[in-house]
Amino acid sequence: MRSLTLRRFPLCSFFTKDIRRRRPCHNFSAAQSRQVAELSEQEHRLLHRLYGGLIQGQRACLAEAITLIESSHGRKKELAQVLLQKVLSYHREQELLNNGKPLAFRVGLSGPPGAGKSTFIECFGKMLTGKGHRVSVLAVDPSSSTSGGSLLGDKTRMTELSKDMNAYIRASPTRGTLGGVTRTTNEAILLCEGGGYDVVLVETVGVGQSEFAVADMVDMFVLLLPPAGGDELQGIKRGIIEMADLVAVTKADGDLLVPARRLQAEYISAMKLLRKRSKIWKPEVLRIAARYGEGIVEMWDKMTTFRDLMLSSGELQRRRSRQQSVWMWNLIQENVLEHFRNHPAVCDQIPLIEGKVLNGLLSPGLAADLLLKAFSARD
Numbered sequence: 050m051r052s053l054t055l056r057r058f059p060l061c062s063f064f065t066k067d068i069r070r071r072r073p074c075h076n077f078s079a080a081q082s083r084q085v086a087e088l089s090e091q092e093h094r095l096l097h098r099l100y101g102g103l104i105q106g107q108r109a110c111l112a113e114a115i116t117l118i119e120s121s122h123g124r125k126k127e128l129a130q131v132l133l134q135k136v137l138s139y140h141r142e143q144e145l146l147n148n149g150k151p152l153a154f155r156v157g158l159s160g161p162p163g164a165g166k167s168t169f170i171e172c173f174g175k176m177l178t179g180k181g182h183r184v185s186v187l188a189v190d191p192s193s194s195t196s197g198g199s200l201l202g203d204k205t206r207m208t209e210l211s212k213d214m215n216a217y218i219r220a221s222p223t224r225g226t227l228g229g230v231t232r233t234t235n236e237a238i239l240l241c242e243g244g245g246y247d248v249v250l251v252e253t254v255g256v257g258q259s260e261f262a263v264a265d266m267v268d269m270f271v272l273l274l275p276p277a278g279g280d281e282l283q284g285i286k287r288g289i290i291e292m293a294d295l296v297a298v299t300k301a302d303g304d305l306l307v308p309a310r311r312l313q314a315e316y317i318s319a320m321k322l323l324r325k326r327s328k329i330w331k332p333e334v335l336r337i338a339a340r341y342g343e344g345i346v347e348m349w350d351k352m353t354t355f356r357d358l359m360l361s362s363g364e365l366q367r368r369r370s371r372q373q374s375v376w377m378w379n380l381i382q383e384n385v386l387e388h389f390r391n392h393p394a395v396c397d398q399i400p401l402i403e404g405k406v407l408n409g410l411l412s413p414g415l416a417a418d419l420l421l422k423a424f425s426a427r428d
């Protein structure tokens with residue numbers, strides 16, 4: 050028993066409004082109440098405060114709610130899910146009022162270190178808030194889990210935008226697996242949308258697996274490429290270029306204008322040969338100079354054309370639903386694998402069997418069979 054608990058609320062009381070309005074929420078709350086113990090009065094108050102503040106657009110509540118979903122503490126994780134479900138039903142309600150159109154445009158931004166991402170986001174974000182949009186920037190930086198420092202999301206990178214009351218900038222947690230980062234980023238996107246941010250930018254460094262994960266959680270994936278980056282560009286995988294709905298060659302000014310034009314031409318030809326990601330949209334390659342604010346409005350125009358086309362054809366909605374199922378299976382895969390690796394029936398045998406595979410004494414297939422058999426016979 051928690052000492053602070055005075056009174057216990059059944060979980061469904063947090064959903065009362067939904068229960069009256071729609072059956073699906075009722076069903077959901079019943080399903081969830083089987084998994085989450087009843088809320089204490091203190092927890093109930095916390096969730097109400099966060100939810101109320103969040104949907105009124107208070108940045109402090111959004112920040113606290115994201116911290117809750119990032120928590121690794123068991124009970125906090127449960128509370129985060131209750132809050133998230135509440136935000137999701139608010140979402141559905143708002144989307145219905147919006148004729149079924151999504152509340153926010155989710156844009157993924159990737160590019161090698163030094164490509165000019167923060168300069169672009171600063172300029173692009175200010176342009177959007179100037180047009181009356183509310184912009185949130187979520188930075189996914191799995192590399193920081195090994196380096197210990199946060200490369201992205203550092204507010205000093207976007208000094209002007211971080212002072213803007215219509216913008217919210219947040220770095221992803223600097224620990225955990227890519228799957229963990231993916232989960233919290235996905236959930237943070239939903240919270241930002243619940244908080245009234247109608248443009249959500251998800252930034253990632255163009256190295257490792259993170260950009261694939263980000264491409265799978267946004268409506269549009271944009272790749273920023275620096276003009277004179279022979280070496281950096283080598284590291285960009287063909288797969289990630291195939292994911293791009295739009296490519297922007299950055300720093301197209303001064304001495305870099307000529308190489309920027311050359312790179313743009315190269316990418317225009319190269320992208321013709323790549324596999325198409327969408328049936329109705331042909332990825333384009335633009336040139337921008339964010340330092341001077343050049344090409345930024347044109348880029349937004351291109352992005353809104355994309356969004357409108359994808360919306361009217363229904364492709365955006367299909368992309369979003371496919372992403373939901375990809376996300377679910379990724380989480381299942383990760384959890385099942387972790388369960389397998391840590392299970393007492395197999396964890397002691399893994400080093401031994403893997404050692405035999407490494408020394409060529411056991412085939413990988415037989416080794417996998419042995420471990421899986423031990424796991425299936427665990428009870």
Ligand SMILES: Nc1nc2c(ncn2[C@@H]2O[C@H](COP(=O)(O)OP(=O)(O)OP(=O)(O)O)[C@@H](O)[C@H]2O)c(=O)[nH]1
Pocket residue numbers: 160161162163164165166167168169200206254299300301302303305337338339340341
């Ligand atoms: N000439 C020129 N330089 C630019 C432009 N945009 C960015 N830069 C410069 O390029 C360098 C890298 O820019 P950033 O915006 O920090 O790049 P980034 O991709 O965020 O870099 P990381 O934080 O390392 O990932 C800085 O020195 C910028 O001043 C531009 O439009 N023109």
